[in-house]
Amino acid sequence: MYSEAKKPVAQKRKLVTAIPGPKSAELIKRRGEAVSASLGTAFPVFIDHAQGAIIVDVDGNSILDLGAGIAVLNVGHSQNRVAERVKTQIDAFSHTCFMVVPYTGYVEVCEALNRLTPGTHKKKSALFNSGAEAIENAVKIARKFTKRSAVVVFEHGYHGRTNLTMAMTAKNMPYKDGFGPFAPEVYRMPMAYSYRCDACTKPCESSVLSTVIHKIEKEIGASNVACIVIEPILGEGGFIVPCKGFLPGLAKFCKENGIVFVADEVQTGFARTGTMFACEDESIIPDLIVTAKGIAAGLPLAGVTGRAEIMDSIHLSGLGGTYGGNPVACAAALGAIEVIEQDNLVARAKKIGEIMHQELTAMMKKHSIIGEVRGRGAMQAIELVKPGTNEPNPEALTTAIKYCTSKGVLILSAGTYANVIRLLPPLVIEEDLLRDGLSVLDEALASISS
Numbered sequence: 183m184y185s186e187a188k189k190p191v192a193q194k195r196k197l198v199t200a201i202p203g204p205k206s207a208e209l210i211k212r213r214g215e216a217v218s219a220s221l222g223t224a225f226p227v228f229i230d231h232a233q234g235a236i237i238v239d240v241d242g243n244s245i246l247d248l249g250a251g252i253a254v255l256n257v258g259h260s261q262n263r264v265a266e267r268v269k270t271q272i273d274a275f276s277h278t279c280f281m282v283v284p285y286t287g288y289v290e291v292c293e294a295l296n297r298l299t300p301g302t303h304k305k306k307s308a309l310f311n312s313g314a315e316a317i318e319n320a321v322k323i324a325r326k327f328t329k330r331s332a333v334v335v336f337e338h339g340y341h342g343r344t345n346l347t348m349a350m351t352a353k354n355m356p357y358k359d360g361f362g363p364f365a366p367e368v369y370r371m372p373m374a375y376s377y378r379c380d381a382c383t384k385p386c387e388s389s390v391l392s393t394v395i396h397k398i399e400k401e402i403g404a405s406n407v408a409c410i411v412i413e414p415i416l417g418e419g420g421f422i423v424p425c426k427g428f429l430p431g432l433a434k435f436c437k438e439n440g441i442v443f444v445a446d447e448v449q450t451g452f453a454r455t456g457t458m459f460a461c462e463d464e465s466i467i468p469d470l471i472v473t474a475k476g477i478a479a480g481l482p483l484a485g486v487t488g489r490a491e492i493m494d495s496i497h498l499s500g501l502g503g504t505y506g507g508n509p510v511a512c513a514a515a516l517g518a519i520e521v522i523e524q525d526n527l528v529a530r531a532k533k534i535g536e537i538m539h540q541e542l543t544a545m546m547k548k549h550s551i552i553g554e555v556r557g558r559g560a561m562q563a564i565e566l567v568k569p570g571t572n573e574p575n576p577e578a579l580t581t582a583i584k585y586c587t588s589k590g591v592l593i594l595s596a597g598t599y600a601n602v603i604r605l606l607p608p609l610v611i612e613e614d615l616l617r618d619g620l621s622v623l624d625e626a627l628a629s630i631s632s
């Protein structure tokens with residue numbers, strides 16, 4: 183049983199058993215008997231408690247977390263200012279359903295989203311439980327507002343695992359295989375993925391962007407498109423940063439054709455990329471912006487924020503859900519947002535990004551299996567290839583992750599070709615600890631290259 187006495191947790195990586203230790207191994211066996219085999223495990227230990235960037239497992243190992251629960255714990259594990267608000271809220275009340283009896287936390291989160299998201303126009307928000315649910319609602323809103331049905335998405339994109347969002351997600355295995363039929367009227371367009379795109383040797387302005395626009399006009403008809411939904415930096419797709427000009431070009435096309443531009447900032451949002459939202463990089467002002475992951479430090483919460491005239495165009499009771507914007511999750515969000523702003527995690531993300539980019543670039547010079555280093559801010563990745571080619575090297579990824587795991591460093595994979603190592607450290611990570619993790623990754627790659 184966890185007791186408060188175990189905190190604070192030293193911000194140091196330290197193994198006292200092999201990974202997994204005996205207690206974790208026992209629990210993994212027990213899990214196998216009770217839990218559906220469909221659920222994967224990125225790191226094979228059971229957690230006891232955590233703080234900052236360190237997870238302490240049930241065997242007493244201190245594991246360095248460079249995944250932050252998939253870009254959720256931007257403020258770190260067990261952030262005090264989040265925990266305090268959650269405890270206070272749950273003592274006061276834990277649920278009413280916002281559409282039955284409202285509460286201020288919900289309104290305050292919407293106010294924060296309206297204030298923090300790009301653009302000074304009048305904005306309104308609605309809250310949901312998960313990224314996928316929020317994406318579905320953004321599509322509902324765009325369709326109702328435009329009275330059109332087509333949804334445009336992109337190759338390598340990821341938007342969730344519900345039926346509509348499976349249709350929107352690009353990758354078959356593991357997300358879609360055998361789960362169809364999928365929702366209709368979803369059209370996938372090429373992505374400006376410079377590392378794997380011949381057209382990208384030219385500026386996007388004259389290549390991928392014009393291909394996309396041509397396809398939309400000829401194959402769908404711009405006047406049938408309700409929305410274009412895109413991640414400003416692709417998350418699960420392998421931290422693909424669209425070529426400069428691609429996002430502004432799409433936004434302009436949307437504006438000219440009455441299409442709702444939806445930014446899926448579920449993974450990129452809340453300071454992750456060195457700006458509060460990734461759209462800020464090229465001064466994109468989305469019509470709707472979808473947030474989740476980093477919003478509430480691990481409590482389930484998601485939001486759709488956008489132009490008031492779009493958000494208000496839905497009939498009364500057209501949107502909602504039993505739990506969406508749960509008061510405890512809203513309390514956590516207000517704590518997380520307070521920490522992001524007070525501790526200037528935007529600047530921290532930028533600094534972390536500089537360190538990671540510098541170290542990864544140095545690794546690329548040494549290890550020919552690194553094909554590309556990319557990302558922005560504290561969202562950096564390396565794409566692993568067969569040396570001297572750009573052929574994906576998923577075997578190297580498996581070996582690298584195995585090595586890091588054995589040393590107590592949690593790193594996540596990504597990419598359409600399962601060959602991308604993505605780094606998403608909590609933004610509160612101390613520099614020494616970050617460098618320690620990167621040096622383990624360097625050793626892992628050295629063990630493969632040699």
Ligand SMILES: *Cc1c(COP(=O)(O)O)cnc(C)c1O
Nearest residue numbers: 312313314340341342417448449
């Ligand atoms: C994780 C993710 C989603 C889905 O969010 P869930 O909360 O898992 O439903 C959607 N879009 C992006 C970009 C994501 O990273």
